[in-house]
Amino acid sequence: MNATARSDEHQALLKHFFDGKVLGLARAITVVENERAGFQELLHTVMASGPQTKRVGFTGPPGAGKSSLVAAVATEYRKLDEHLGVVAVDPTSPYSGGALLGDRIRMNDISTDPGIFIRSMATRGSLGGLAATTKEVVDLMDAFGFDRVLVETVGVGQTELEVTAAADTVVVVLVPESGDAIQAMKAGLMEIADVFVVNKADRPGAPRLVKELRQALHLRAGSALQDIPAHHGVDLGQAMKKERTTDAPAKEPEGWSVPVLTTNALTNEGVEKLLDTISEHRVWLEESGEIEQRRRARAAIRIRDVVDREMRRVAWKSDDVQRLLREGVEEISAGDGTPYSAADVILGTLLR
């Protein structure tokens, strides 16, 4: 397809998008998800109005009931007449590159509600619990005008921390079967959780897990006082620390103490309370200025992402670099070089 045809296609798509047609959003997501030519322009156009929507992330081990809980929460928000976007991520098979995206199965009750738009995404090799373009897809949903976007991560266990880059409020969903609070601590969940939910409260062991989590959170609160910015996870924490040293000393936000709730996603028990807590967190985010910090941190990540991606693309599409790559491989196999010497030559060419 030539550039004019493509830009015509994107114009048509944008018209649908800004008219609020679901088809426009669905196709825009496909363009972005597949990083088709022109996807950055598209995002640039729709993101011009800045972040508006409330983003809530749900993470936790597979089978914890994230999808069921998202469905229950979405149903509750619909009663308040909120319009919702849902993004649910499932893993890509490393063997075939295919994926079985099953989160919709739990969302059947809400799947024909015109006030809810659900999109499934495959990780396509990206680690961290999200697909490479989940953040962008949330931005599209934001621009489309949803009051709130719910993001469900893939749930592979250890490395779910990227959800902080897509959400303002992170709900960590655990179940009695998923292990004890120590495991949650080791997995880094204490750092990213704004709210803990012990789901499947109908199962034995739920009260014990709640107690353990509360104890663990108290311990952390003791040691975290000097380290408040670390609240929001690894990279984001780093980025936020930077913000703090460069900005005029911001008023320290009143701390948010992470609540531990219980739910039963199948009977809706505790779901209303979860909604209340998410609202309280929202109020805290806004009153403390934390939302601004998080958005800045997110913006920094996004700029880096775009630069990284473009640099990689520009680098590897160059014929010179491809030639140097082949030469480097030859040198290494002849015993005349190392990956470092070859990379040096390539970098020399690129940065010249």
Add this chain to the structure above:
Amino acid sequence: MIASAFRDAGFEVVYTGLHQTPEMIVNAAVQEDVDVVAMSVLSGAHMTLFPRVKMLLDEADADHMLLTGGGIIPEDDVTELERQGVGRLFGPGTSTADAIAYVNEWFATTHAG
């Protein structure tokens, strides 16, 4: 079984579960912006379900999607449904490889260039 066969062939399959109404199927297909809608109809209601999904897809401006599927569907019904614009349907004893080959071929011819 069919869904995992497609996954193993490198497809991204949005699995919606059993007992979907045509409205649910079309809604999911549009939101997910899929290329292919594949239905398994074992209930004998294929003569109403396939045409209805086809009609709803057309109404939703999604007539570019391939509608295919399988189940226990007699030859005559297959012919009639194909006449109505439904894609190939696979009866009992189909190998999943055939169905995958069909979808790949469809994709190659409709998305060429």
